[in-house]
Amino acid sequence: MNARAGLVRITRSMVASAALISIVAVLATAYTRTGGASRHSLIAEMLSNFILVLGMQVFIGNTGVLSFGHMAFAHIAAYATAIVAIPLATKAKALPDIPFGLADVKYGPLGATMFAVAVTMVVGTIFGVAVCRASGLAPTMITLAALFVVEQVVKNWQELTRGAGGLSGITRLEGNTWLWVGAFIALVIAHFFQETRIGRFAIATREDELAAPALGIRLFTARYAAWVVSIGLIALGGSLRAQSLGSVNPKQFTLDAGILILVMLVVGGMRTVSGAVLGTVLITAGNELFRQLGDPERLDIERFPDLFLGGAMLLAMLLRSGGLLGDRDLAGWLRRRMYRPPPVIESDGVATEPASNTLVARDIEVHFGGFVALDGARVSVRPGEVVGLIGPNGAGKTTLFNVITGLVQEQGGSVKLGDHDLSEATPVEVARAGLARTFQNLRLFKSLSVRENVALTSLVAGRHRAHRPRPETELLLADAGLTEWADRQAGTLDYGNQRRLELARAAALAPEFLLLDEPTSGMSDTETLAMVESVRAVAARIGAGVLVIDHDLAFITRISDHIVVLNEGRVLAEGTPAEVRANPLVAEAYLGTSA
């Protein structure tokens, strides 16, 4: 990542943010011009929500991990702000026994905000380790637990928080200027995060939890980065809200408040910043509209907004579960508009010198319960060689792939790449060591464009495989015959192209070996022939050896230098394609014995 590219990215984030905030500002001005002073406070509320929604978007939107507990951190930030932003005399009265020598601390707005963000991020970064290590629903539950913990601490730590009554007298911000500034900063950060390498990695983990590690992206690191940035924004939002209202209390950032923010995110479209912005504006407006249906005298001022929130969310889920905007956003549009492909986009057939390591899997044994999947299987691939792995259904081909790539732990045997022992390696380590695989069931980053699928993997290569020549994204796309589809969403490609994209994506890792699991399954004969050329071109470009599983012997014969036949978890035969075809044992394994 050179300095110029970085500058382009930050500029793009600023431009997109400026455009979005201008639209919101125009709407807000139109609204406040036509009504009384109370309308300014609605705008203030919307702006702090705006920052909170963006904070949630950075984590939930990019990683796809649901969190209920983000409000816990807004809570911490709000109280941290209050404690240092209340004038000393007021504080002495409200909190006579305040600990940690905070009695004499009073900061201005900027200082208080920075203090609050710092305190919250210290707590948040520690807590985030727990959230990002877990998987499935556990992170959601952990964040929910955080919400309860913070709520109870706030309610009961009298010396620091004055309990249920809350704290008031915080030096208030004049007007909404600072909130606008905060919202703009949050927008730039949220946009820019999606442009950074780690942000792209986070999105990859959202798109496919299995494919991302197989391409060398560590789930934890990517999620954790998103978490930290997200908590920073949440802290900013919480702090500014406290300073805008002038008071804090334990009921400000409850689960309900969190749900309001979540609805904004989900209705607009959580995957993009533009979606988050749209959701915030729409839900704030709708909420206010429904609030006015109620009669403040009769306590039903809160009735109708709930109806609106529930209804909006239900409709969004039933009709457009990706949110109103789905994957469309201003920053993405700008990115595509500003993209200038390099001049050479014809497949030029330039080859790279193969690396010098041999991939060797030896005596692999795997049992699933009583079922023996692999029983001493072995395979080796020399640099630049193409080895075909065939065998009847259930022979253990994919299991062998999974062992080599670290998805399945073998009970016996070893996997080595040169001198590098990969027997115990995780999928991420295997990928970074130089093995890239494709999946039988296709695991593309579906909502990203074809080009992004490849470019994102190329970022991993730039980081972890810098010793190998890094293949140009456009050239890989050309080799795989995907140039004309480069801007399409990967999930919308037809089957053959999806297969070819998996190949190009794996190659973008600049691996020493490509492991292809049934690259032609479901393809027509002509497509299969084209795939031979694609695999050859791509492998030559990156100087990689290939280990390929396929059931189609025509394909395997054309492409392989050497064929290994697996049957019942063991090597039944191996040799050149001709030798294998002539071997009666192979025919028997395929057709069965007539016994």
Add this chain to the structure above:
Amino acid sequence: MTKLLQSLVDGLGVGSTYALLALGISVIFGVMHLVNFAHGELITVGAYVSYFFFLHGGSWWWMPVVIIGSAVLASVATELVAFRWVRNASPFTLLLTSFALERLSHALWQIFVSPKQRAFPKPSWVFNQFKVADINFEVMDVVTIAVTAVTLALTALVFKRTLFGISVRGAAEDFDAARLMGVRANRVISGAFAYAGFLAGIAACLIVMRSPAAEPSMGADWLLKAVIAAVIGGLGSFTGAVIGGLVLGLLETLSRVYLPDLAEGWDKFSTAVVYVLIAAFFVIRPEGVFKVSHAERV
């Protein structure tokens, strides 16, 4: 000793209500991978229905039938009007759909009844106490534990012996295989919702007898605890849900009673301590006590 026994009884009392709710959540998760955040609303439904029932002169003896009946109907209705249309969507979409229903339920009670609590008299015997070996038991505690025990035993019987129960367990394990055996998808899912409603109805009875009042948001707290309990047990595991519920109830009670002994002045943070423990548990065992595996081919 007395203190321990008493807090065990208290803990089991709360925990068994969690268990009933968590079990319902786990059953529904089993058949359609939905974490149903609208499940707690069945308590609210039960409470309001019994309020109106009482208002029109209903007696406490018929109350359980009315509450359970309404919870079952409401549960099945949520599936019909909402979940059926997103059945094959991602778990994320399913979960948010249930969240939306929860919000709507709050809103409807607020609009059509009142945002304020509506209380009605409780049966006279509820807080009567009796003494066994120097320990005071509340009648309601014993009723709660006994009713839960019977319900859980009945549930075990239903899932073990009846065709319906076996179908639900089969469908939870492999929905397509169950369809191939002739199990009707709509029927087994409706059935699971109905049974979850039945369990929630019983929980609602116990809750309403203890504090007879209806309030729009009353289900939310119970629901969150129940979801946490179900996830502790391992979502989709029925035994796990019950264990998760009981453990959560005991943890809450015991920490409230014993924390002051361990660390003075910490009693007000007992809930916080419990949730810190729970968070730590999820870090160590994200899949819960009983791991329910869903095979995924690569």
Add this chain to the structure above:
Amino acid sequence: MLEVDRITTRYGAITALHDASLSVSAGELVAIVGPNGAGKTTLLNTVAGLLRPATGSVRFEGNDITGAEPARLVRAGLALVPEHRRLFKDLTVDENLRLAGCTAKSHERRHRLEEAAELFPVLRLKWTTSAGYLSGGEAQQLAIARALMCNPHLLLLDEPTLGLAPTMVDVVFELLVRLRDQGRTMLVVEQNAARVLRLADRAYLFRSGRVVTTGTGAELAADSSLFDSFIGTT
């Protein structure tokens, strides 16, 4: 009894079956052979209602059943022993069978349970064992017994010998013979082509989602080019 007329089935972007047609008459044992990925399983899953064909039609005993729910097809008399067996591993043998008998009245179900215990003595010994603890051969027998609980007019079997030890393969083939002798109509997808072709009245060879050849079992078995068409021509 079964007529499959030019069906095309897709999984998202993948077309797994192109214009495939076949038929099965009452009392026949029809085999489908072909390499992995030829669309054999897709065909059975489409017939059994797990997948909906994009085009084409499936008729069973004179009724159009294209895209019907599996539960309805089971009641119409069509049962599938799915690939990888898909037993309910947490359920006991008894529960697996009872669940599969859910379409029958309770006395009829009891009767079929007794029949199953008789036909599969191995299972009788493991009656209250969880299916997850069965050996491969026992599990496959349970899978077949389970489908028979639906008392199907047509039994579809998908790779019934996959992953079994050779002696167990023998047991399963003997079972197929016995079922054929009882007059059951069967459509079998089988990897052990040589063996299933000797047994089959008629057979279809699939490749790349299409029917390549059809004929009697003996004709296909005698075809010397079978191996070539199986794994592709060079």
